[in-house]
Amino acid sequence: MSEALVASPAPAADSSASGASGARQFWRRLRAQRAALVAAAVVALLVLVALAAPLLTAIEGQDPTTYHPSLVDSARGGVPVGPLGGIGADHWLGVEPQTGRDLFARLVYGARVSLGVAIAATLVQVLIAVVVGVSAALGNRWVDQVLSRTTEIIVALPLMIMSLALLAIVPGSFPRPVLVALVIGLIAWGTLAKIVRAQTLTLKQLDYVAAARLSGWSTWRIARRDLLPGLAAPLITYSALLVPMNIGVEAALSFLGVGVKPPTPSWGQMLTAADVWYQAAPQYLLLPAGALFVTVLALTVLGDGVRTALDPRAASRLRVGTGRRGEARADAGTTAGTDLPRPGTPADGTKEATA
Template structure:
């Protein structure tokens, strides 16, 4: 039979442990900040009157470098302007957050869906399916992702939306890790008593997977999803850095960092702002993912419950027998 959902007190305890983790809360705040930055990018553009696609040569000097201190930082241009074009750097960073988060989240969703499906099939059915899918996983693990992505970008027609292409490519090469984790846990769960009991009652394999297996690996999937997002964002930035990411003039942190390298001596702000944005968003997801993993860890939950029980005042004499105290012999 399926495990009953945890009582309300236990769910509150998970959130309480997460909230008590300062790194997790800092990570969550960073994630929320960048999601808000991406969502409000059009509003900021309307407020400042700056578009990430509008060239502004008046903000540049004769050498096409930004005029004014700190790369042209002013009340109108909060992060300064881009060399050679005069485009507003804050608009580029805020709209670049949309591209990075869209590709990072969507490609992670693709990886999770494929990886969970492969892992469940391989782990639950075993036999030929397990051997074939395990060999496929090994092949994808050993495939040179970067070379394939560069070659694909040169052969795919320009009419194909580049964000969609990146989502599919990054997502396709990102599923083997979660597939191995899900397969391992499914192999363990299918031998458990409640799964065997469900099979003995004549319940179909599909219902067993949905009602018995998935609820017991859901926490693992959630944590793995969270810690996978920064890697996907970094992959998009790396491809854009190499010139095979989203097509210009679409804002991209990776391409801005690549272009800023040749200007770092003249305008270091051009490198600092996109670089810090990429660093902080990946740091935020990593910190939140680590905290979420600790909060959902069963051993942490048991330790927290044990500590609370020991700290509570005893209303009656406590027996020293571990069995009578609810422990294990």
């Protein structure tokens, strides 16, 4: 991917024009992918709902922590009173079993926690990966060896087990969403660091980087001016795929009881409490599970669309196609008009004998 992501050096005005042209090409390729546009709209809507959670719950007139014991039937174990889990004008998605807390309020506030933790963990991963990967690629042999072996150890660590261990020993007074984001970010940066190191080693071999080194530029200046712009495309692509992965990790940790603690709502925490209510109150399980599924699917599709849009060779591959049909079509296009004999010429290429 490196040769497709790096451009030749140019003056400041030309580089800005090239950057604007590259941005236009990126948006054009992204707009050509309808699935990616739909996924982007879904992600934007989810982020908007998460940011506007206080306003939405104020319009409904509820909050995520207030108990409503009168809305659950204690004689039946706390099943919500009314049809469809207590859905009504005051509670748009019904209420939570046993507690009577509003499900809509907990769902939109849970979006803030799940998305916030995933995005914060991704930022931590990207920051550590860039520092470690670039330092390993630009450092001497010993620095590269130490950082590379450390990265391999981090990659080999089991994420869930290490997260469970760290989250279990930290005092409960520490803000739990911040702690979960830090733990995920500090454990799961290894793979991205290896990608950054490999890409930086490729960029180091380019002529304009060698010219900058010979002109006396410092390592930091070369990294900031020449290498980091070339790393933007793979970082954006992989980060778009890291966010849904981190959402799943946060949900799994909350499901195991070591993630976000009540009364702070989280989609994974709601799934943990709903595992015994899937028959008596199915909406309590289906709503957070559906929200998780839609969010992870939309982010995954968007990440794949961003990867395709940032790869200039993807458009030609999509036009020609892949597999045997694409190869046959490409071969037919290259041989058309060259292998066919001219009119009046035999197939073996010899001239006909004239009378």
